[in-house]
Amino acid sequence: xxxQIISGNEVAKSIRAELKDEVSRMKAGxxxxxxxxxxxxxxxxxxxxxxxxxEACQELGINSETIRLPADTKEAELLALIDKYNADExxxxxxxxxxxxxxxxEEKVLLRIDPGKDVDGFHPVNVGKMVIGAADCYLPCxxxxxxxxxxxxxxxxxxxxVVVLGRSNIVGKPITNILLQKAPGADATVTICHSRTKDLxxxxxxxxxxxxxxxxxxxxxxxxxxxxxxxxxxxVNRISDPTAKGGCRLVGDVDFESVKEKAKxxxxxxxxxxxxxxxxxxxxxxxxxxxxxxxxG
Ligand code: GUN
Numbered sequence: 001x002x003x004q005i006i007s008g009n010e011v012a013k014s015i016r017a018e019l020k021d022e023v024s025r026m027k028a029g030x031x032x033x034x035x036x037x038x039x040x041x042x043x044x045x046x047x048x049x050x051x052x053x054x055e056a057c058q059e060l061g062i063n064s065e066t067i068r069l070p071a072d073t074k075e076a077e078l079l080a081l082i083d084k085y086n087a088d089e090x091x092x093x094x095x096x097x098x099x100x101x102x103x104x105x106e107e108k109v110l111l112r113i114d115p116g117k118d119v120d121g122f123h124p125v126n127v128g129k130m131v132i133g134a135a136d137c138y139l140p141c142x143x144x145x146x147x148x149x150x151x152x153x154x155x156x157x158x159x160x161x162v163v164v165l166g167r168s169n170i171v172g173k174p175i176t177n178i179l180l181q182k183a184p185g186a187d188a189t190v191t192i193c194h195s196r197t198k199d200l201x202x203x204x205x206x207x208x209x210x211x212x213x214x215x216x217x218x219x220x221x222x223x224x225x226x227x228x229x230x231x232x233x234x235x236v237n238r239i240s241d242p243t244a245k246g247g248c249r250l251v252g253d254v255d256f257e258s259v260k261e262k263a264k265x266x267x268x269x270x271x272x273x274x275x276x277x278x279x280x281x282x283x284x285x286x287x288x289x290x291x292x293x294x295x296x297g
Contacts, residue, residue, distance in 0.1 A: 004265035006153045008145075012275040015148065016060060019282050023061040025297050026289065033289035034063040034091040035119065035281075040078060040104065041071035046097045049278075053095070056278045062285055063090065075104045079112050086114040092288035093119035095281070116291070119284035121174070130174060133181045136291060138284045143175035145276025146211055146232050147185050155209065155230045155265055157188040163207035165253065166214035167194040171234050175211050200224075212253035222258030231259055231266040234273050 023033060035057055039050045050066055057064035067081065078096070085094045094117045100106050110118075115125035121140035129137030139147075150157055157179050166172035172192060179188040188209070193200050195214070204210060204224045212220050213234035225231070235253030252269030260266050267273055289295065 001264075003260045003263040004153065005260075006149055006155075006265055006267045006272060008149060008267060008272045008275040011149055011152045012279040014152075015279050016056070016282065019279075019286055020060045022286055026286075026293075026295060027061060029295065029297060031289055031293045031295055032061075032063050033093075033285050034065075035093040035095065035285045036065045036067065036085050036088075036091045037095045037097065038067045038069065038078070038081065039097040040069045040073050041101050043099065046099070050097055052278055053281060056282055057285075060282055060286075062282065065091070071101050073101075073104075075108065078104060078109060082109065082112045086112075086117060089292075091117065092292050093117055093281075093285040095120050117288060119281060119288055121284065122169070127174075131177050133183060138287065139178060139280070140170060140174045141277045141280035141284065142171050142234060142273065143178050144280040144283075146171075146175055146234065146273055147178050148280070149232065149267065149273065149276055150209070150230070151185050153265060157186060157209055158184075160188050160208035160230075161206060162188045162190045162209040162211060163203050164190060164192045164211045164213065165194070165200075165204075165220070166212070166234075167192055168213065171211075171213035175213070210254075214253055216253055217251050218253070218255040220254045220259060222255065222261055225259055225262055227262050228264045229259075229262060231263050232273060233267050233269050235269060236274065 037050050037053050054064050054066050085091050094113050096109055110122045115123045118126050119138050121138040126137045162179050164172050164176050176190050176192050179186050180190050191203055193203050201224045205226055209230045211232045217237035217239050231254055233252035233254040237251050238248050239251055241249045250270050
């Protein structure tokens, strides 16, 4: 049977419609959620992401501000700016776009953001809350998006064996914790594999669901998965292709053509997990505003 191609674009669209309704109800009640995005330097991919974040806020009626700082900004200046927004009640969420220039400590910066405004879910307080399953934590956007995609595409991870490929702080570790929770949308048995895992194929062949997030183009092949597997491809790799527009194209960590022959469901790249990340950022910003204003509507 042909694999279900899970459209992140469609799922993201319906979540954004729900959020837009919610924001308009909040606004009628005198509350406007606010997000400030801070970017340091000229990284081209980061510039695109930051622009998309601003556009998503505008679409949903969220108040947003983008602060663009030069690459030679001092760490102390950035920390002082974070302090300013921590104290500014107009903003419910603060996001500092990563990566930062080398002379600025990412750890220091992430620690400085008020955990109650950390809509990226990267502050150690939120990481800890995620691990214990606290209701008021902000889940990191990409893994949260993977969980939503599974649920909204009819692929509940409950009782399933999920194999996660990759152990990053942004995707691999958090998705492992999220799907492990004793909670709706989770309750999975989770195995995490990485670059030092021996006989990785033995794990992937036993997986009901695979979350591929290792950053290796087309890594997962059809002979590494079982029939009926569900695939979430988090990879975003630019590879050169003289036949493509601009001489390169985007591929995931999954060899889509060979894996789709065996999969029950699979996300494409682009248009799969990608569109979910900013949508979950919007969800976290709305959640922050609800908490800050004790909104029960
Ligand atoms: N850079 C790449 N992905 C992300 C993200 O999810 N949040 C932030 N702040 N920076 C990123």
